[in-house]
Amino acid sequence: MSLARADREPRSPAVPRATAVPAAARSAKRRQHLKSQVVAWAFVAPLVVYLAAFYVYPLYRNVDLSLHHYTVRSFVNGNAPFSGWDNFQTVFDDPTFWTAVRNTLVFTLVSIAFQYGAGLALAVFFSRRFRLSGLLRALFLIPWLLPLIVSSSTWAWMMNSESGLLNYALHFVGVGPVDWLTSPTWALTSVIIANIWIGIPFNLVILHSGLQNIPPELYEAAAIDGAGPWQRFRRVTFPLLRPVSAIVLLLGFVYTLKVFDLIWIMTKGGPGDASTTLATWSYRLGFGSLLPKFGPGAAVGNILIVIALAFGLLYIRVTRRQPA
Amino acid sequence: MSAATDTTRGTGTIRSTRSTVLGVVLTTVMLFPVYWMINVSLTPQQDMRKTPPDLLPLHPTFSGYQAVLHDQGPYLVTSLLIGLGTVALTLLLSAPAGYALARLRPRGGGLLSLVLLIAQMIPGIVMAMGFYGIFLSLGWMNTWWGLIVADSTIAVPFGVMIFVAFMSGIPGELTAAARIDGAGPVRTFWSVILPVSRNALVTVSLFSFLWAWSDFVFANTLDSGGAMRPITLGIYHYIGNNNQEWNAIMATAVVGSVPAAVLLVLAQRYIAAGVTSGAVKD
Numbered sequence: 110m111s112l113a114r115a116d117r118e119p120r121s122p123a124v125p126r127a128t129a130v131p132a133a134a135r136s137a138k139r140r141q142h143l144k145s146q147v148v149a150w151a152f153v154a155p156l157v158v159y160l161a162a163f164y165v166y167p168l169y170r171n172v173d174l175s176l177h178h179y180t181v182r183s184f185v186n187g188n189a190p191f192s193g194w195d196n197f198q199t200v201f202d203d204p205t206f207w208t209a210v211r212n213t214l215v216f217t218l219v220s221i222a223f224q225y226g227a228g229l230a231l232a233v234f235f236s237r238r239f240r241l242s243g244l245l246r247a248l249f250l251i252p253w254l255l256p257l258i259v260s261s262s263t264w265a266w267m268m269n270s271e272s273g274l275l276n277y278a279l280h281f282v283g284v285g286p287v288d289w290l291t292s293p294t295w296a297l298t299s300v301i302i303a304n305i306w307i308g309i310p311f312n313l314v315i316l317h318s319g320l321q322n323i324p325p326e327l328y329e330a331a332a333i334d335g336a337g338p339w340q341r342f343r344r345v346t347f348p349l350l351r352p353v354s355a356i357v358l359l360l361g362f363v364y365t366l367k368v369f370d371l372i373w374i375m376t377k378g379g380p381g382d383a384s385t386t387l388a389t390w391s392y393r394l395g396f397g398s399l400l401p402k403f404g405p406g407a408a409v410g411n412i413l414i415v416i417a418l419a420f421g422l423l424y425i426r427v428t429r430r431q432p433a
Numbered sequence: 434m435s436a437a438t439d440t441t442r443g444t445g446t447i448r449s450t451r452s453t454v455l456g457v458v459l460t461t462v463m464l465f466p467v468y469w470m471i472n473v474s475l476t477p478q479q480d481m482r483k484t485p486p487d488l489l490p491l492h493p494t495f496s497g498y499q500a501v502l503h504d505q506g507p508y509l510v511t512s513l514l515i516g517l518g519t520v521a522l523t524l525l526l527s528a529p530a531g532y533a534l535a536r537l538r539p540r541g542g543g544l545l546s547l548v549l550l551i552a553q554m555i556p557g558i559v560m561a562m563g564f565y566g567i568f569l570s571l572g573w574m575n576t577w578w579g580l581i582v583a584d585s586t587i588a589v590p591f592g593v594m595i596f597v598a599f600m601s602g603i604p605g606e607l608t609a610a611a612r613i614d615g616a617g618p619v620r621t622f623w624s625v626i627l628p629v630s631r632n633a634l635v636t637v638s639l640f641s642f643l644w645a646w647s648d649f650v651f652a653n654t655l656d657s658g659g660a661m662r663p664i665t666l667g668i669y670h671y672i673g674n675n676n677q678e679w680n681a682i683m684a685t686a687v688v689g690s691v692p693a694a695v696l697l698v699l700a701q702r703y704i705a706a707g708v709t710s711g712a713v714k715d
Contacts, residue, residue: 146540148618152533153545156526156593163586164552167563174566185569231459239452245460247701251467254693256647258665259686262672263470266679272482274469281485306466367556370649374669388558395562396654403562410559417554425550 168414174407184403196404200412205382205390209409213386213416216301216372217365223305224361225354228312233342235313236320246317253310261374264303265290268375290376293383300372300384304365311364312357319353320346359424366417387413470690474498474683481679497684505685508667511577512646515663516692518581519645520638523588527637528630531596532622536608546597549590560586561654568655575659583651588641599633600626639700646692664689 175196183189200206235246252260267274268289276286289299323346331341369388372378378385378393385393387409395406473481474497475490534542564583573579603626611621627634649665656662668685671678 145537145618149533149537149539149542152529152537152618152622153539153542156530156589157545159526159589160548160552163564163582164555164560167560167567168555169563170566171559171563174562184566187570234452234456234459237448237452239449239456241453242456245456247697248460249463250697250701251464251693254643254697255467255690256649256665256693258647258649258668259470259689260466262668262682262686263466263473266473266683267466267469272486274486277485306463309463363554367558369556369558374649374672388556391562392558392650392654395565407559407562410556410562413556414554414559417556418551421551421554425547 171407171410174403175405175411177404179403181401192404196408197412199405200408203405205385208382209385209387209390212297212382212384213366213388215297216304216368216384216386217362219301220304220308220365221358221361224308224312225358227305227309228357229316229350229354231309231313232316232320233346235317246313249313250310252307255307257307257370258374260307261303261371264299264306265375268299291380293380296376296380296384300375303375304368304371307371308361308365312361315357315360316350316353319350323349355424359421362420362424363417366413366420387416467690470683470686474680474687476680478678478680481677494680497678497680497682498688500678500681501684501688504671504681505664505667505688508662508664509688511661512663512665514661515577515580515584516642516645518578519584519588520641522581522585523592523637523641524634526585526589527592528596528627528634529622531593531633532600532626534593535597535600536603536626537618546594549593552586552590553594557587557650561650564651565654573655575656575661577656577659577661580648580651580656580663581645583655584645584648585641587644587648588637592637592641595633595637596630599630603629635700639696643693643696646689 177189178192179189235242270288289295327345331345372389376384378389391406391409394402472490475493477494533539568574568579608621611625652663652666671682
């Protein structure tokens with residue numbers, strides 16, 4: 110938009126009274142347009158090449174993997190026989206499949222619900238003007254900035270059955286020890302707790318910046334109309350925050366769906382399949398044993414992509430329908 | 434409970450003090466695991482499984498940190514190299530593309546933005562499997578440059594979107610003025626757009642460094658047997674090998690967290706500066 114304007118404004122005074130030059134002007138304009146297109150694409154070209162080589166091609170390889178019967182040998186030689194949907198059939202028939210789907214959904218939805226809820230409450234809290242609020246908000250970022258291996262191993266040690274701090278705290282209030290990471294009933298809950306902790310700062314930061322963009326006059330007007338704090342939140346903050354909320358929830362969904370490090374480091378998806386999600390299952394099939402099943406592993410990965418894209422396209426539709 | 438209200442009047446100071454206290458409490462709770470990591474890293478081995486555990490490092494030991502210096506030095510250097518390489522590659526690809534998408538309106542730009550949005554949704558584990566095959570045939574397995582390429586895929590789509598958002602907000606008068614002065618698109622990009630986009634540059638660099646530094650998926654699949662392995666694998670193998678020496682493991686974790694802490698202190702204002710506000714003033 111701005112370029113088109115910049116193109117025309119300095120130029121139009123130089124063109125003398127446009128009476129007899131429509132054809133010449135049009136072709137000059139077209140040449141100008143073509144030139145600007147070439148320049149624009151020159152800036153974008155490295156990115157396009159990069160995306161083709163390091164996004165599209167790996168994904169193509171992944172689809173290719175899932176449609177062939179690969180072994181370690183044929184993986185290197187590249188002469189695996191075509192096997193059609195066999196790998197997908199193997200995956201669907203595996204009892205782990207539905208467990209992994211269920212765990213993925215529970216992990217993702219519960220994590221997001223708590224991250225968003227806590228993030229929003231904290232964002233509203235930190236929008237009050239009080240001393241140290243900036244510093245404290247910055248400190249809140251730490252869990253999100255830490256490498257996942259750091260936070261995961263810290264939580265794993267805190268949740269250790271024998272000498273973990275969490276069980277000591279439970280003992281302190283008179284509750285028996287919980288096998289956080291080693292019992293099938295608790296493993297998924299445990300990784301969800303750690304994941305919520307990691308995700309809160311992201312929600313806080315984005316929602317807080319969204320709050321800053323709400324004009325203060327609206328709150329003043331609402332206060333004059335006699336709206337209490339809760340009314341102001343419900344009628345002003347929440348509706349005006351909806352676009353930002355959509356972004357946070359989509360990104361949260363995408364990030365959470367693909368969480369692998371945290372679960373793998375804390376439980377390796379175990380015990381049994383108790384905390385196995387599609388992401389950890391895919392990894393376990395492809396890399397987790399000495400006898401890798403690349404085909405089924407890639408098949409699970411492709412299923413994961415399809416789920417992510419389904420929700421991603423839903424998000425794009427929702428945001429497009431919003432009036433900017 | 435109200436957001437951005439008029440706490441400046443009357444009861445302001447009392448409410449402000451109460452908010453500060455509540456804020457400090459909340460932050461303490463949130464950061465407790467971080468404190469615990471530091472506490473465990475200083476706990477002597479014989480006290481590690483004591484009940485009740487020592488809540489304060491009353492008898493601190495630095496043996497864990499000595500072990501880190503002894504065992505993990507090369508891993509840290511590798512992570513630094515990979516982090517910086519990823520930043521360079523990410524900026525090189527995403528800043529010009531962001532400029533073009535924001536200001537030059539290339540045909541098909543909308544489609545490209547959609548592709549970038551979708552690219553961010555692809556799970557790293559799937560990418561890792563695709564890269565595994567490619568790297569095997571290219572001979573890029575267990576190399577630092579292979580990891581830079583793989584790690585950059587986490588950051589490039591994000592980087593482009595940040596640059597697009599930021600550069601769209603730069604006032605048209607700036608570029609128009611450059612144009613009148615006879616600057617072409619390249620000159621405009623280099624001497625007008627980039628200097629004004631400092632906040633976006635810092636934000637993208639910060640996150641691409643952190644993501645590369647923190648990466649575990651790509652490192653574990655593409656570099657697990659290499660001579661130059663990053664610190665995330667150093668910690669992971671530590672956990673696997675000496676399951677009992679948690680002070681050394683937590684000491685490595687503390688050291689591995691240093692870049693996050695440093696960048697938070699140095700660059701926090703750039704993140705907080707927001708996407709559009711800072712540029713217009715320059």
